[in-house]
Amino acid sequence: MEEYTLTDATMKVIQDRRSIRDFTEEPISDKDLDMILEAARQAPSGENAQPWRFIIVKDEAMRKKMGAIAGGGSGRRFTAEFVTKKMQERFATLQDEAKRQAAFQKLTSGQVSTFMANAPINLVVCGKKDVWDTPYDTSAAIENILLMVTALGLGACWVIAPCIDIRDEERIKALLDIPEGYKAVSILSIGHPTRAHKPRPRLPINELVFTEKWGDPYYKKEQE
C-alpha cells in the first residue's frame, strides 16, 4: 500500500472524490457504514446544533420509489430548461451533436437521477428546521460523508433532485415518515463503483480567488 503524509492523503481523498451513479450489487459493510456515519457526526454546525438526522434505506422497493420521485423531479426541471432553450445554450460549446442529444435525453427523461434506485444504500439527510444554519450544517455533514466514502474506496452521489421542489420533498417526507420539524435535505446514493471515473473539469483558481476585495485576482497567473 502506498504511504502518504496526512496532508497528501487528505488532498488525495478530496481530489479522488467523484459523483458515482453506477454501482455493483455488492452491499456496504456495517463497518464501512459506521465510518461513514461517524464522519457525518463529526461535521461542524452553527451553535453546535447538530441538526442532521439520517435514514439508511436499503429496502429495494423503497429505493425504487425514491428513484422514481427523483427521476420525476429531474425530468420536469430539465424538460422546462429544454423547452425554454436554456439547456441548448448551456450545452452550446458541446460540438458533438450525438453527445448533445444523448445529454438532452438523459436529463429530460430524468434518468440522470433514477440511478439511485440501484444503489445498495440511499442515505437520506434530514435537517432540523428550528435552528439557524441547517442548510450549511447538513452540507458540511454531507461533504464529510462523501470524503469518507472515497477514502473507503466506495462511491457516492449527492442527489438533491428528490428534495429541491417542495412537491417532491413532501412525497419523500411522506414516504419516510419524516416529521414536520425536519426538512429532507438530500439523499446520498452509496455503493461500490462499477468503474473508475475521470475528474470533471474545474475552473482555474485564478478566476476564483481575489485579494482584499472582489475583483483583483489573488493568483496573477493560471495555476496548474
Add this chain to the structure above:
Amino acid sequence: MSDQTVTIDYANSLIYELQKAFWDERGKGARFRTTKVGNQYFEEKVRPLLQSTEIEDIIEKIGGVLQGEGIAANVSYSREERLLKIGVKGCIHRPVEERMVAKGIEPFTCVPANLIVLAIEEKLDVPVELAEIKVEEGTCQLLLVVFEKRPSLD
C-alpha cells in the same frame, strides 16, 4: 377576525420583498420552493369548482375565479402538444414581477400559474412544470409543460 383590509400596493410591496429575500438566499433554486404558493387559495376557492378533467375546462374555471375575485382581468390559453401557453392580463400582482425584472431577476413564481399546476396535477394526476414567466406589455406569458404520466411508485 378583523375585517380591516390593506392596499394592494402594500401587499405587493411585501410580496416583492419576500420574493427578493428568497431569491437572495436561494438564487435560481427559489422557484422550486414556491411551487405551492397559493395552495390555500386553491383549496378554498378553486378546488370546490373543479369538476372536469379537461385541461381547457380547468383553465377556464380558474380564469373565472381570478376574474370574479378581481385578481386578473383575463386568462387566455393555447396548447401545443405538451406545452401550455397561458396569458394573464391585468394581474394585480404584476407590479411584483415588474420589480423583479427591474432588478434583473427572472420572475420565478406566479399564483395563477401555481393554481393551474395544482389543479391539473390533482384532476389529471400528471406532473406539470412552470417553465417560464415572461413579463410582456400588459400581459404575463406563462409556459407550462404537461407531462404524460407521473412516475409510478408501485
